[in-house]
Amino acid sequence: MPTTFYNSIAGRNLHRLEALSDGVFAIAMTLLVLDLRVPAAEAIHDERGLAHALGALAPSLLTYLMSFLTLGIFWVGQQTQHEHLARGDRAYAWLNIAFLMAVTLVPFSTSLLAAFIAYRIALLLYWANILLLGLLIGAILYRAETFGLMKADVPKDYRAALIRRVVIAQMLYAFGAALCVFSNWWSIGFIVAVQLVYAIGPRMKPFSWL
Amino acid sequence: MPTTFYNSIAGRNLHRLEALSDGVFAIAMTLLVLDLRVPAAEAIHDERGLAHALGALAPSLLTYLMSFLTLGIFWVGQQTQHEHLARGDRAYAWLNIAFLMAVTLVPFSTSLLAAFIAYRIALLLYWANILLLGLLIGAILYRAETFGLMKADVPKDYRAALIRRVVIAQMLYAFGAALCVFSNWWSIGFIVAVQLVYAIGPRMKPFSWL
Amino acid sequence: MPTTFYNSIAGRNLHRLEALSDGVFAIAMTLLVLDLRVPAAEAIHDERGLAHALGALAPSLLTYLMSFLTLGIFWVGQQTQHEHLARGDRAYAWLNIAFLMAVTLVPFSTSLLAAFIAYRIALLLYWANILLLGLLIGAILYRAETFGLMKADVPKDYRAALIRRVVIAQMLYAFGAALCVFSNWWSIGFIVAVQLVYAIGPRMKPFSWL
Amino acid sequence: MPTTFYNSIAGRNLHRLEALSDGVFAIAMTLLVLDLRVPAAEAIHDERGLAHALGALAPSLLTYLMSFLTLGIFWVGQQTQHEHLARGDRAYAWLNIAFLMAVTLVPFSTSLLAAFIAYRIALLLYWANILLLGLLIGAILYRAETFGLMKADVPKDYRAALIRRVVIAQMLYAFGAALCVFSNWWSIGFIVAVQLVYAIGPRMKPFSWL
Numbered sequence: 001m002p003t004t005f006y007n008s009i010a011g012r013n014l015h016r017l018e019a020l021s022d023g024v025f026a027i028a029m030t031l032l033v034l035d036l037r038v039p040a041a042e043a044i045h046d047e048r049g050l051a052h053a054l055g056a057l058a059p060s061l062l063t064y065l066m067s068f069l070t071l072g073i074f075w076v077g078q079q080t081q082h083e084h085l086a087r088g089d090r091a092y093a094w095l096n097i098a099f100l101m102a103v104t105l106v107p108f109s110t111s112l113l114a115a116f117i118a119y120r121i122a123l124l125l126y127w128a129n130i131l132l133l134g135l136l137i138g139a140i141l142y143r144a145e146t147f148g149l150m151k152a153d154v155p156k157d158y159r160a161a162l163i164r165r166v167v168i169a170q171m172l173y174a175f176g177a178a179l180c181v182f183s184n185w186w187s188i189g190f191i192v193a194v195q196l197v198y199a200i201g202p203r204m205k206p207f208s209w210l
Numbered sequence: 211m212p213t214t215f216y217n218s219i220a221g222r223n224l225h226r227l228e229a230l231s232d233g234v235f236a237i238a239m240t241l242l243v244l245d246l247r248v249p250a251a252e253a254i255h256d257e258r259g260l261a262h263a264l265g266a267l268a269p270s271l272l273t274y275l276m277s278f279l280t281l282g283i284f285w286v287g288q289q290t291q292h293e294h295l296a297r298g299d300r301a302y303a304w305l306n307i308a309f310l311m312a313v314t315l316v317p318f319s320t321s322l323l324a325a326f327i328a329y330r331i332a333l334l335l336y337w338a339n340i341l342l343l344g345l346l347i348g349a350i351l352y353r354a355e356t357f358g359l360m361k362a363d364v365p366k367d368y369r370a371a372l373i374r375r376v377v378i379a380q381m382l383y384a385f386g387a388a389l390c391v392f393s394n395w396w397s398i399g400f401i402v403a404v405q406l407v408y409a410i411g412p413r414m415k416p417f418s419w420l
Numbered sequence: 421m422p423t424t425f426y427n428s429i430a431g432r433n434l435h436r437l438e439a440l441s442d443g444v445f446a447i448a449m450t451l452l453v454l455d456l457r458v459p460a461a462e463a464i465h466d467e468r469g470l471a472h473a474l475g476a477l478a479p480s481l482l483t484y485l486m487s488f489l490t491l492g493i494f495w496v497g498q499q500t501q502h503e504h505l506a507r508g509d510r511a512y513a514w515l516n517i518a519f520l521m522a523v524t525l526v527p528f529s530t531s532l533l534a535a536f537i538a539y540r541i542a543l544l545l546y547w548a549n550i551l552l553l554g555l556l557i558g559a560i561l562y563r564a565e566t567f568g569l570m571k572a573d574v575p576k577d578y579r580a581a582l583i584r585r586v587v588i589a590q591m592l593y594a595f596g597a598a599l600c601v602f603s604n605w606w607s608i609g610f611i612v613a614v615q616l617v618y619a620i621g622p623r624m625k626p627f628s629w630l
Numbered sequence: 631m632p633t634t635f636y637n638s639i640a641g642r643n644l645h646r647l648e649a650l651s652d653g654v655f656a657i658a659m660t661l662l663v664l665d666l667r668v669p670a671a672e673a674i675h676d677e678r679g680l681a682h683a684l685g686a687l688a689p690s691l692l693t694y695l696m697s698f699l700t701l702g703i704f705w706v707g708q709q710t711q712h713e714h715l716a717r718g719d720r721a722y723a724w725l726n727i728a729f730l731m732a733v734t735l736v737p738f739s740t741s742l743l744a745a746f747i748a749y750r751i752a753l754l755l756y757w758a759n760i761l762l763l764g765l766l767i768g769a770i771l772y773r774a775e776t777f778g779l780m781k782a783d784v785p786k787d788y789r790a791a792l793i794r795r796v797v798i799a800q801m802l803y804a805f806g807a808a809l810c811v812f813s814n815w816w817s818i819g820f821i822v823a824v825q826l827v828y829a830i831g832p833r834m835k836p837f838s839w840l
Contacts, residue, residue: 228436228439229439232436232439232440232443233439233443235440235443236440236443236444236446236447237443239444239520239521239524240447240448240527242524243451243524243525243527243528246525246528248528248531248532248535249535251535251536254536257539257540257541260536260539260541260542261541264532264541264545275521278517278521278524282517285440285517286430286431286510286514286517287430289430289431289433290426290429290430290431290432293432368429371426371429372426375426409514409518410514411427411510411511411514413427
């Protein structure tokens, strides 16, 4: 009788993986708000002073919005892929854990960008975080496909739609990041615009092809 | 054969949406407590000093209570709507994500109000946060109704009850916020009173009509 | 046809309530660790210095352990009651939300006690937090019983066991808190000992009667 | 009729235990990122300065990665064991709560090691945390086996695989920790290497025997 290896029986529970994922996304989303720091009370003496101090939070509010959209988009993406799975395996679980690690990095790269919003390094690290999310969600899909983890009745063009979405989105993000040669504000504006299209999902061409 | 678009297959899992929502609400509720700051040990030399320092937390405790009630009310509201759904779609998921974004803002607007409890801007921003929650929960309900996402057997007057609740509550909150022309304390007192009525749910008129 | 009131259809989903509860407990448990502050690197120059600084964390470690046990005990208690429910209602949901509010206060009262471990006020506030948890878990049970929310096949003596547990535990906690007239250390030692008995659950008399 | 004791009916719900576990793991994983502190803006004047400051985060990034792997490995392990359970009991629940306590300690021992990466005490405390996780996951398995909580159809060699995994892993971690007599960097390098083998799970000997 062959020996049973731990690896062949580990990490197969899809429901637990969903619960861990939803937990990590929920916490990462909520931690983002910690970047919105309440102004120090000592420096503020009247309504005008408070209004001024709140105005200074605008860049943080922008990066907060961008990161919330980033997390929302990848949460919807992971959920949409995951739903078509018939079963899990150890490598699928670990690719998802790696993906969740990239998710937990988002609050850090967001804080960094909020604090150094005019610095190219901060913007490129933010983009690297999005790229890592994209590569890992792609790897998860690849694993699910090539190891027969998906339900038998998932139509072929579903898979094509999932892959197309990841590739096009990453091309747009890379283009957005490249715009930092002009200014970080161009990059951020472009990325937020792309994300809003993904979130709102307009039904007219060319957007419906994204 | 028509191409399948990502948007037509994305974000349909209602259970995942519930798990994300419960996670975000749970974290936002728990983060509120971070506003209750333990007094600095250096400044305190005896029991009387500690009692005095704890007394200074009273405004924070009040805003903590108010925000916990806010989150509780909207959690019960979202759950009550959501329960009658037969299926989800992408736009429904994204409206919920936007709603959760407004939820994660509550710890920020609460901290702001606790730190600047006599400032009208802080109070109006807090109210704007409640208004945003109300608009989004209304939008979620509207989407569910107009796109046929609700179960067929939900009686018409259930929907009426859900809409009436959101509209009346927002009118009361707006009235409460307007009381800040007299004093923020009037506003906060009125809003907490309204929330306690919603939480306790007395069975006598006129409260049962709310 | 009578009007349907929101209150009669709200907050009935038991599964959502479980998910929110587990989330709040999980976060409150994890936030406790933030009281264990890593010593400041500037003040430490060798292994001996680090060992000394870590030794100074002992009171925080003790209150951390005590609060983890507190939360564990109430989580097991709430779960054990909740499991016997056939259905929920609005008041049941709100009593649970109030209970969760008391749960989120635990990290605060723990931090306070860790910072002021020799102060009677800090100890009594900690005890007041436990008392509030006990009163609310009792109120939840009372609601479930008197409004017929429990499954029909729950034996009568189950309910007796649940009530007896809450009452005896609160009497022991109150006695423990009263020991602070001698010293807070007596109180903390007694409460931790009681909690360990509840956690370990020895099968010999008199412990099995607790 | 014999009295029903609370202990005989408490803490039996396996689903609640999973939800609490997934919550605690998700939060502990996400809290790790708080060690990656955004450099202070005042000290940084150009891209080069930011790059330099980010380079100083390398040790924190390493301990972050190591702890994420630690938590991932124990999450997969607990899930794999738990999945084979037919029912729970009070002691099983409490052993899991103790295990979750050790999980919540990981962000602390990680922060400590990141701040004092060259200190042997910090490394040994980190290892003690891993050892505690190992002892408790072993105790959970032991309880499940000896009290007949596992499903009847779990093959004998599954259990052997689960035990072998825990024992071998702990031996490797202990060896890694012992390497600190040479240098903490040897220890950390060895432990991360072991963890990557567990995460990647190569299918060739000798790795498949681990």
